[in-house]
Amino acid sequence: MPPFLSAFRPEVSRDALAATVAHLSALGEKVPGSAAEAAACAYLTARLAEYGVRHQVHVFDSYIGAPTRTELHVLAPAPQQIEAVGVAFAGDTGPEGVTAPVVAVGRGRPADYAGRDVAGAIVLVDHIPEHGACAAALRAGVVGLIGISSGPQRHKMTVSPIWGAPATAEELAQMPRLAVASISRPDGERLKALAASGGLRVRLVAQAEEGWRQVRLPVAEIPGREAPFVLVGSHYCTWFDGTTDNITANALLLECARLLAPGAGSRRYGVRLAWWPGHTHGRYSGSAWYADTFWQDLHENGIAYFNVDIVGSRGAVTKCARNQMAEVSGFTAAALAAFAEPVPAQEAAFNARTLSRQDRYVDPTRPHRGSDQSFWGVGLSSLQVSSFLAEDDPAHLPNSGIAWWWHTAQDTLDKADPDILAADTAIHARMVDSLADAPLLPLDLAATAGDMLAALREYREAAPDLALLAELETSAQAFAATAARFQACAADLTDSATTSAANRRLLRAAHLLNPVLYQARSPFEHDRAVPTRLLPGLAPALGLAAMAPDAARMARVGLQRERNRIAHALAEATRLLDAE
Template sequence: MPAIDADARSLVSPEDLTATVKYLCSLGEKVSGSAEEEKACAYLVERLKSYGYEPVVHVFDSYVSYPRATALTVQGRERYELPVVGVAFGLSTPPEGVTAEIVFAGAGDKAGFAGKDVRGKIALVTKLPSPNNALEAANAGALGMICMSAGKQRHKMIITPVWGTPEFDQTKKIPRLHVVSISAVDGKRIEEDLKKGPVKATLVCDVFEGWRKVRLPTVEIKGKEPLFSLVGAHYCSWFDGSTDNVTGDACVLELARVLKQFDGKLRYGLRFCWWPGHSHGRYSGSTWYADTYWRDLRDNAIVYFNIDSPGVKGATVYVPRHQMAEVSEFNEAMTKEITGWSTITSAKAQLALGKRGDKYVSATRPSRAADQSFWGVGVSSMSVYSMLTPEDENRDHNVGGSGGAWWWHSEHETFDKYDPEILAQDTRLYASILARMATAEVLPFNLAMIAQDYLDSLREFDESAGDALPFKELIASVKALQEKLKALHAHCAALTGDARTHAANQVFLRIARALNPVLYQVCGPFEHDPALGSRALPSLGPALTLSAMEKESDAYRFTIVGVRRRMNHVANQIEEAVRLADEFMRG
């Protein structure tokens, strides 16, 4: 029903969007479980009620962290204090702080720490605080870490790799060290001092870590059938958070208002959620939702559409991000049709934080970020972001949001960084995508594209492992699957009538549920991989280490055993997808 998505676009109000952005920015930093976040929730609920909804606000305990006070004093040939901000899940110091020698550790990766004695010392790192460099520092025995931005700004970050609220003893996996975030200018000053002789630092960190009651507001438009698209945006923030993610919250609120006008006309439903715990709990809000509504999501969710950092001043291109293969063609075609803007799919356009590690798989595939908490369920994911071009003077290649702008997660991320016309265009695009999905006869999935991701990933493993493992056999089975899925697509393209298209859509979702979990995560369907990088078929990743091992070593042989077992899992999911396709086409 193209008329519905055209009508939806015409209803988007830049004035309503601006009013929400202005109010939520006025609340300042919206820490998960804080009074400011509660006010933001109350505002969303009030507006939703005025649109005719009956919002449900889920209240639950979430394990979060946030810095309360931070200070840094440097003592080389001279003594000086530097302005700093803290990070979530950094370790608190005694009130008087801790003092230790500073050691330069480059980018904070393995190469940066190689050959450096940082035990009991403070590492100076040229990148933003992250789980990866925090783990490297902790494993090297560092007492603390000073991380720098690429400019004048100081970014608040989170360093736990644990996805969502920890289970059992997972808190032991959080790197335990004192961490502060400084500007590049101040970091370079410390670097220069280190060239002149020993330098010490005193870090003072007061960081909360523990349980908070958080609120997750939701509303739903029911469709004529139980299936629905899940739309989410996090509403906690660092600082004012104008473009990460106040604009996203305003966008989802406006989508709820606009699409409510078509209540009773949609074949499939729409469910809108505002996530707490994104910035302070490593996606604990969306993870709680995935854990709590796992069966409903498995049975009925068509797609998860994440909205983060729309409406950024200076954005001129669209970048598909966190889009799974089966919906990528639809996502990109809709973006071109509705906006006319250029769409960039290259790895260069992606943000540094969350980049994937694949050699051949599309860089637009989901990474371990952006509330991607639904991989275990197998729910398809899609997003498209308006962004600054990679060459834009305000683009910072170290950041993870705000369209790639340098002000992300900093005190500079204020109301003036928002562009109402760009946000209105983004909202119109998203309304069109969701309306088309909600009124489709046959869902716009191309499942054969999933098989292509399998092939692109297996190509890299086969090149690395050679004849040590039967990757060529697995590749052959995926090629057969791809042909089967192309036949299924052709079979379903001409289907009409609710009963027949309903059956086709159900098999599309079942096949996606069979193929996506193992394509994106290592752990089982009810658990969550850590936030430590992404690649396709990650359980087979150890195959990439074989070429550097001695073939007669224990490590080599143990790796062969482990990868072979995980290849069996992959093969099983391929066979299940073939079975589902055959069963449907025979019926």
């Protein structure tokens, strides 16, 4: 059954988009809880009021971090100052900084430290700073880390492994407390050459603000005839001006609110638009707070989460489906085929290469552990369409479809393209309208089962004698058949009452399966903000063969419990779709 696509033809205002982008960019860096955030929130809500869109601003405490002063002074062999920027949630050196010799350690992976004594040193890492490199450096006993970008830019980042605000002191203690800075590639190459010759010594000053702040989360509501709704979100905090990350997306949401508002009450389902604070500064703390606070409503009525990030950039000519779960991937493909320019095969292949995953057999467009994907425990299906640069565009980051100015001081107004943003807005508005007015929701749960089987294939290859994996495979195959039968029968439904009941069953089944497919912890918690794979609770099976006997026995206990969790979700979802 082809997904429903509405005939909605929005008249997008290029001028309104450009005005919003210019206004919000001019506010500068928008750290959650700051005056700049308050000004951005006031602008967004004033426009919503002007458009007659019902809205409210949630104000709550969130744990926020941001660098305030970062300096890198070369002391030997010859004094010089290197321009640097800081990261969130690293260590604070105080104004005096930390002084130490510098050692280059490649990408800074654990293997890069093998056989090397770097205790007390500052390490030079051939990558922008991230948590994995910081954790490896701490284990090696270093006192600081300097990350090197891919070009002349310097990226502000976060190194927190915590998703959202910390819930315990033990969780907060997981922050990698060492001094961290980000420098350009030319400066990094010079420092690597000096380090190779020996005698390179620096003083690194890394100061930051970190703690609880009151932040603002504006949410607009466009009601439908029935209770379920599509959730659309974009983060509105930024590093530097943040024009294309993520002010263009904020303007897109605002324009979508204007375009969709006249249909309030006429669509079958509602639309909820949220501007998240605390994306990088709080490691997705805004969307995590929303998921925690409105868990039951989202679980019962959330149709899908449509994340909006990386749109309207200069030169971003290809539309890339990403962070899309299997059950909505058919809808996304159909919508892009109908609403966007065709993507050449070469560009589609390039996009797929940039969206790498840990999983061997899983589609690379599946959601990764980032991008405000705070709704896995709730069970919401998620999707995202970003505008990527072409493969031969020299402006993109290596092995990425996004531009080099991401998270840098160069992400300024000139990096946005109003025409591309207008096209992106039309695509998003039509996709949201299609989801919110679908007679039968385009959720292909047989495809969800296909993702389970793809993940199980890798686990079975690693642990072929683990019978519980074969049992899960059988259960997933049985559910896939049930879902296919349900979808075939539902395609013949025409009246509102029967399609509404079918849609409710689809949502309940999806909300049972997605938490076990994407999350290792309970549905009411958030996994760590580190790379993950599908059916993550089964990940110990990958290393089972190499474990010591007692460790393997304990792992098998945990795997049996995880088997029960997954099997229960499949059984309940099967009963839902099998019911008369």
